[in-house]
Amino acid sequence: MPGPGSATLAGAARDAVASSCTEVREATDLDQVGGVVPALVARPASTEEVGEVMRAAAGHRLSVVPRGAGTKLSWGLPPRSADLVVDLSALDRVLEHAAGDLIVATQAGAPLRTVQQTLAGAGQRLALDETVAGATVGGTLAANTSGPHRLAGGTARDLLIGITVVRADGVVAKAGGRVVKNVAGYDLGKLMIGSLGTLAVVTEALFRLHPLPETQRWVTVRVDDPAEAYRLVQSVVHAQAVPSAVEVDWPAHGDGAVSVLLEGRADGVAGRVRTVSGLLGGTSSEDEGPPAGWASYPWAEGQTGLKLTFVLSGLGDVLTAARAAGAHLRGSAGSGVLYASVAEPDRAPAALESLRAACAGHDGSVVVVEAPPEVRLAVDVWGPVPALDLMRRVKDRFDPEHRLSPGRFVGGI
Amino acid sequence: MSDPADNPADNPADKPAEGLAAVARRARELIPEPGVISDHQRLRTYECDGLAHYRVTPGLVVIPEDVAQLAAVVQACAEHGVPFVARGSGTGLSGGALPHADGVLVVTSRMRAIREVRPEDQRAVVEPGVINLDVTRAATPHGYYYAPDPSSQQICSIGGNVAENSGGAHCLKYGFTTNHVLAAELVTPQGEVVRLGSAAPDAPGYDLLGAVIGSEGTLGIVTAVTVRLVRLPEEVRTLLVGFESTDQAGAATSAIIAAGIVPAAIEMMDALAIEAAEAAVQCGYPEGAGAVLVIELDGAAVEVGQEYDEVDRLCRENGAFGQRLATDPAERALIWKGRKSAFAAVGRISPDYIVQDGVIPRTALPEVLRAIADLSGTSGVRVANVFHAGDGNLHPLVLFDDSVEGAGEAAEKVSGAILDLCIEHGGSITGEHGVGVDKAKYMPRMYDDDDLDTMQLVRCAFDPDNISNPGKVFPTPRLCGEVPGRRQGVHPLQDAGLAEVF
Numbered sequence: 001m002p003g004p005g006s007a008t009l010a011g012a013a014r015d016a017v018a019s020s021c022t023e024v025r026e027a028t029d030l031d032q033v034g035g036v037v038p039a040l041v042a043r044p045a046s047t048e049e050v051g052e053v054m055r056a057a058a059g060h061r062l063s064v065v066p067r068g069a070g071t072k073l074s075w076g077l078p079p080r081s082a083d084l085v086v087d088l089s090a091l092d093r094v095l096e097h098a099a100g101d102l103i104v105a106t107q108a109g110a111p112l113r114t115v116q117q118t119l120a121g122a123g124q125r126l127a128l129d130e131t132v133a134g135a136t137v138g139g140t141l142a143a144n145t146s147g148p149h150r151l152a153g154g155t156a157r158d159l160l161i162g163i164t165v166v167r168a169d170g171v172v173a174k175a176g177g178r179v180v181k182n183v184a185g186y187d188l189g190k191l192m193i194g195s196l197g198t199l200a201v202v203t204e205a206l207f208r209l210h211p212l213p214e215t216q217r218w219v220t221v222r223v224d225d226p227a228e229a230y231r232l233v234q235s236v237v238h239a240q241a242v243p244s245a246v247e248v249d250w251p252a253h254g255d256g257a258v259s260v261l262l263e264g265r266a267d268g269v270a271g272r273v274r275t276v277s278g279l280l281g282g283t284s285s286e287d288e289g290p291p292a293g294w295a296s297y298p299w300a301e302g303q304t305g306l307k308l309t310f311v312l313s314g315l316g317d318v319l320t321a322a323r324a325a326g327a328h329l330r331g332s333a334g335s336g337v338l339y340a341s342v343a344e345p346d347r348a349p350a351a352l353e354s355l356r357a358a359c360a361g362h363d364g365s366v367v368v369v370e371a372p373p374e375v376r377l378a379v380d381v382w383g384p385v386p387a388l389d390l391m392r393r394v395k396d397r398f399d400p401e402h403r404l405s406p407g408r409f410v411g412g413i
Numbered sequence: 414m415s416d417p418a419d420n421p422a423d424n425p426a427d428k429p430a431e432g433l434a435a436v437a438r439r440a441r442e443l444i445p446e447p448g449v450i451s452d453h454q455r456l457r458t459y460e461c462d463g464l465a466h467y468r469v470t471p472g473l474v475v476i477p478e479d480v481a482q483l484a485a486v487v488q489a490c491a492e493h494g495v496p497f498v499a500r501g502s503g504t505g506l507s508g509g510a511l512p513h514a515d516g517v518l519v520v521t522s523r524m525r526a527i528r529e530v531r532p533e534d535q536r537a538v539v540e541p542g543v544i545n546l547d548v549t550r551a552a553t554p555h556g557y558y559y560a561p562d563p564s565s566q567q568i569c570s571i572g573g574n575v576a577e578n579s580g581g582a583h584c585l586k587y588g589f590t591t592n593h594v595l596a597a598e599l600v601t602p603q604g605e606v607v608r609l610g611s612a613a614p615d616a617p618g619y620d621l622l623g624a625v626i627g628s629e630g631t632l633g634i635v636t637a638v639t640v641r642l643v644r645l646p647e648e649v650r651t652l653l654v655g656f657e658s659t660d661q662a663g664a665a666t667s668a669i670i671a672a673g674i675v676p677a678a679i680e681m682m683d684a685l686a687i688e689a690a691e692a693a694v695q696c697g698y699p700e701g702a703g704a705v706l707v708i709e710l711d712g713a714a715v716e717v718g719q720e721y722d723e724v725d726r727l728c729r730e731n732g733a734f735g736q737r738l739a740t741d742p743a744e745r746a747l748i749w750k751g752r753k754s755a756f757a758a759v760g761r762i763s764p765d766y767i768v769q770d771g772v773i774p775r776t777a778l779p780e781v782l783r784a785i786a787d788l789s790g791t792s793g794v795r796v797a798n799v800f801h802a803g804d805g806n807l808h809p810l811v812l813f814d815d816s817v818e819g820a821g822e823a824a825e826k827v828s829g830a831i832l833d834l835c836i837e838h839g840g841s842i843t844g845e846h847g848v849g850v851d852k853a854k855y856m857p858r859m860y861d862d863d864d865l866d867t868m869q870l871v872r873c874a875f876d877p878d879n880i881s882n883p884g885k886v887f888p889t890p891r892l893c894g895e896v897p898g899r900r901q902g903v904h905p906l907q908d909a910g911l912a913e914v915f
Contacts, residue, residue: 100667100776101805123673144615155615157623158592165867173867174860179772181804182841183578183627184848184859185886186868187591190623194615211673234533238556240647242713268716309613311534336613364613385618387607393874394619397893410618 009039009083013060017042017084020056021049031085033065034078034408035373043087047164047172047203050086054201055170057084063403064168066197068109068136072143075369076196077381080407086201088138094118095204102209103161103178108138108202124209127153129295138202144194147295148245148261151334153210156193162206163189165199168399173200180208191394197405198413199398213244213263219276220259220291221284226319232258233315233333235279241272246334249293250319252326252343258333259291297369298330299341304348305370306340308355314362321358325351336364348375356383382410429515432493433472436517439489440475443482448523450474459518462503462510463565467850471498471512476520480598480606480636483519487634488604490517496880499634501541501570505577506768507849509629509885516880519634521572527551528637535642536595536612541572541635545579548640557642560587563845564753575635578627580845582678582752583709585803587643589845591626596639599625602632602876612639624871629847630882632875646711649677650721651745654706654728655699655735659683659798662704663778665731666802669708670775672727674720679803680707680752683782686759686797686810687751693758696751699735706802707752709745755799756810763795763812765821767828770846771835775805784834785809794827806844807835833858848886856888866891 018024023043031041044050057064062083067073069089091107094115098104099122106115112130115137119125128140129147146155153159162176165188175188192202223229229248236246236258245261258280262272277284299305308329310318315333322329322340326347331338340355342348348371356366368381385391388411395402395413407413440449450456451473460468472495477483490497496516503510512518524540527547531537532555537548545566548559562581563569569579575597580589587593596610609622616622625632656662662681669676682690684703690696698705708724710717721738728736739745751758759766773781782798789796797810809831813824832842832855842848842855856865865887873893875881883890 098774098776100671101774102670103774146615150614154588154592157620158588167867171863171867173864175864175868177841177859178839179774179805179841179844181580181584181589181772181801181806181844183580183589183845184841184843184852185856185865186871187578187623187627188868188871190591190620191871193620193623195619199619211675214673237535238532238644240644240713242646242716264713264716265719268713268719271715272713307615309611309615311531311536311612313531313533314613337615359613362613363611365611365617367617382617386611386616387609387618387621389605390601390607390621390875391619394621394624394871397870397874 010060013062014040016056016060017053017062020052023090027085033073033082033085036078036082038065038082038085040083041085041087043090045090047166050166050201050203051170051172053086054166054168057403058169061401061403063406065405066138066142066201068139069111069134071132071135072139075143076408077376078407079405088136088203091203097122099124103180103206104209105178105204105206106137107204108136110137111135112137112140119209120212123212125212126207127159127210128156131295131297137205141193141202141205142195142197146337148247148332150332150337151246152242152244157190159207160189160193160205161208163192163202164204165192166201166203168200168401168404176206178206196408198395198409199404215266215269216261216263216288217269217273218259218261218287218290219273219280219284220257220287221280222255222257224255226316226323229256229258229319229333230316232280234312236260236276237312237334239275239279241275243276243334245332247294247331248329248333248338249291250322250329252323252328256319257291293330297339297341298328299370302372303370304342304345304368304372304375306342306352306355306366307369308338308340308359308364308366310336310359310362310364312336314359314364317362318355318358321354325354327351327355339369345372345375349379352379385410429495432495433515433517435493436486436489436495437473440473440486443485444475444477448476448478459500459512459520462500462505462508464506464508464849464851467508467511469512469514471518472515474518474520476523478523480600483634483636484600484604484606486517486519487600487602490880491603491878494878494880496883498882499572499576499630501573502544502568504565504569505573505847505849506770507843507847507851509577509847509849511850513883521570524636530555532557532642534612536639537642538637538639539571540637541570541575543571545569545571545574552642553645556645558645559640560593560643561590564756571638571640572635575626575638576628576630577845577847582680582801585679585801586675586677591623593641594622594626594638595641597622597625597635598637600634600636602878602881606636610639629849629886631872631886633881648714648717649709649711649745650717651739651748652708652721652724653698653737653748654708654733655702656704656706656732657702659704659782660779661732662706663782663802665706665728665733666778667776668727668731669724670803672723674723676708676724676803677711678707678709678801681705681798681800681802682752682755683798685762685795686755686799689758689762689797690751690755692761694750694754696747698751702735707748752799759797759810759812763814765813765815767811767824769807769809769811769828769831770843771807771832771840772844773805773807773835773838773840775803777838778802778805781807781834781838785831788827788830792823792827794823796827805840807831850885853886853888856886
């Protein structure tokens with residue numbers, strides 16, 4: 001799908017962007033966002049320079065798509081327009097790790113892996129899994145990705161304590177701060193998380209941290225019956241074994257598996273492994289490493305990927321619906337968040353419909369994460385979203401001209 | 414009974430009085446008699462919240478029984494441009510529920526049903542007037558509890574907790590209200606009823622709920638709340654440790670965090686706070702201590718035992734004496750009694766006091782405590798320190814005698830200087846009590862104009878007419894104006910429109 005490319009961008013606009021940033025180039029097909037090829041790519045090196053670029057874009061009413069490592073640009077819907085990609089990969093520094101205060105400050109373009117390596121040096125971690133290889137901090141926030149550790153560590157909204165953003169009009173603003181406990185002012189960070197670059201460009205983030213565990217053990221059991229899988233998951237989350245993760249892998253055919261991660265001090269973990277092994281039954285096995293597919297999505301290139309949410313008591317119904325729909329499920333059964341892949345494009349719309357009904361029956365939802373273009377066009381990617389009018393009002397205030405990633409988000413936002 | 418409209422002489426400004434009278438008429442149509450108060454004497458009952466030195470008599474008090482009544486009152490306010498302020502139990506410590514003289518105080522105390530407790534989903538659904546501790550009481554028979562536990566948990570309401578993003582002693586490990594609320598029903602400042610979030614995690618769309626929690630009633634009124642229930646821990650050990658000085662206690666705290674231990678709580682009290690607590694509740698804290706730590710470890714039994722041994726060792730290495738361990742609920746309650754009654758206890762040693770609430774990076778604790786001691790020394794104003802040491806949330810209690818001329822001003826000055834110390838060290842002007850009316854003037858010290866302007870974009874989205882708890886949080890209201898390209902016209906105010914959003 002060809003987008004409004006360089007041909008439509010006036011010389012004056014081009015010049016304004018070029019003079020706002022030391023690194024600006026013509027976009028290529030590799031810079032496409034969901035099939036839309038932008039005209040220009042600017043790669044600013046500081047928050048101030050992002051401000052300059054955004055002011056230049058505002059002056060010429062250019063549509064802008066922020067980008068980290070570009071690993072999730074196909075998520076959501078394709079933008080209606082993308083004149084300029086703001087590439088944040090030059091803002092890649094870990095600014096400060098205050099180990100004694102259990103916080104880290106990073107730039108948005110810092111790869112999550114780099115951040116974790118820095119923290120590990122002091123025996124700490126940011127409790128966010130890298131679910132897409134190469135993901136940056138900013139992209140992780142924009143797409144609100146999370147993995148198995150969400151059960152114990154929460155998600156980005158539970159870990160982000162401060163944020164710096166550049167608005168559509170180029171104004172730099174911050175909220176929160178460098179202390180974990182802080183209720184001064186509105187929590188703008190929460191609004192940015194999961195907003196897919198439609199409200200502002202995130203340039204810096206501060207997070208609370210957790211200590212790295214001394215020991216990790218996985219206890220896994222094979223299971224083929226949805227009701228039995230549900231019973232096992234309930235028994236583990238209701239026990240007092242404090243699991244870090246309770247995951248399920250549920251292929252379209254054959255046995256599924258329930259895996260429980262236990263972390264902490266060696267003796268304590270050994271005791272809790274015994275507890276959980278007892279709950280999962282005699283055929284369970286204990287491992288020092290994660291099972292295959294851990295902290296990754298079940299879909300492959302060209303397949304349809306869905307995110308399913310539901311309250312915990314809905315697990316059995318969701319597993320049953322997935323089997324009937326020919327979907328492969330994987331994810332955080334103990335949190336009520338699973339990811340589904342549907343291999344054949346022509347089965348995807350029906351699978352989406354039946355899974356959506358199953359999740360809606362348990363206070364949850366299904367959104368399409370990845371999909372081939374023909375599937376994306378044929379289905380409702382976001383599904384029903386309550387409070388859409390209020391969301392539009394927020395968008396209208398932050399980006400009144402609808403120039404930031406227009407159309408990628410819910411309700412055409 | 415005097416309706417403001419019946420006595421225009423009471424209200425020199427005619428226009429606000431007319432609007433208020435119209436809202437009062439509508440409220441009387443909707444809400445049975447005891448739920449609408451316009452008698453001046455009775456209105457005065459509501460003139461302040463937990464921060465009693467700000468007092469404003471509200472123009473009208475309504476106490477709705479359900480969301481339909483509450484939404485209709487807010488609709489009437491929107492229609493007539495009348496400001497409204499929500500109030501739960503009125504225990505807030507920043508004047509967040511301070512009424513508006515020409516406005517309506519909407520009290521949620523009659524919306525007190527715990528609608529659902531669903532242990533299999535780890536959720537409960539409660540109305541805003543439900544008392545915090547009652548959620549835990551309802552969940553405990555199922556093996557669960559509600560984690561946020563502000564010191565006022567026996568009387569404060571969930572609606573107030575949502576407005577303030579309340580924390581408590583255990584938020585070091587378990588987080589704040591915002592980490593434990595999954596969904597809410599919100600009455601917008603236009604009187605629309607909308608659902609934010611979902612009982613399932615990660616509801617699609619903007620996290621509007623995340624913006625509403627902690628917005629101190631400036632974005633609307635929450636009328637139902639879906640909370641997360643947390644599994645009761647297998648074992649809890651509470652440790653009371655005496656030290657000679659706050660420096661030693663601070664060093665022990667740092668050593669515990671550095672060892673990779675995340676206790677459920679680490680609380681510190683200094684000598685003056687201990688003296689007050691002993692005078693009030695005879696909690697038996699170690700004699701002669703210059704500081705005490707209350708450390709609580711919870712989780713799986715094996716690990717709690719190991720962590721206890723390590724904490725015990727680290728405390729001794731840092732000069733601890735007089736350790737006391739509580740493993741049963743009665744002993745634990747006694748240790749906590751001294752800490753949880755600390756604010757009120759200060760009344761035993763000083764006729765008046767200011768409760769301050771500031772945050773510093775935890776590692777700056779020794780430095781900031783010394784600076785507070787210096788402030789106290791040079792000004793002659795006594796300061797008792799109580800704080801959540803684990804997360805650097807200070808609650809200095811600034812003591813004074815209001816009958817002594819100038820003492821109140823001197824105390825205010827010391828209290829303000831403590832906030833300056835927090836900001837200088839990269840902290841916050843409030844960790845859990847909120848900005849309210851009390852600290853709005855300090856907001857520009859923490860955030861610049863662009864930061865505050867950006868926050869107020871959210872307010873303009875929710876409340877462009879600035880009628881939802883105006884005058885709180887922000888020192889200067891932003892003029893919202895019209896949004897280019899936005900559809901014009903008023904929001905549907907008819908009952909039909911309301912029924913639709915239900």
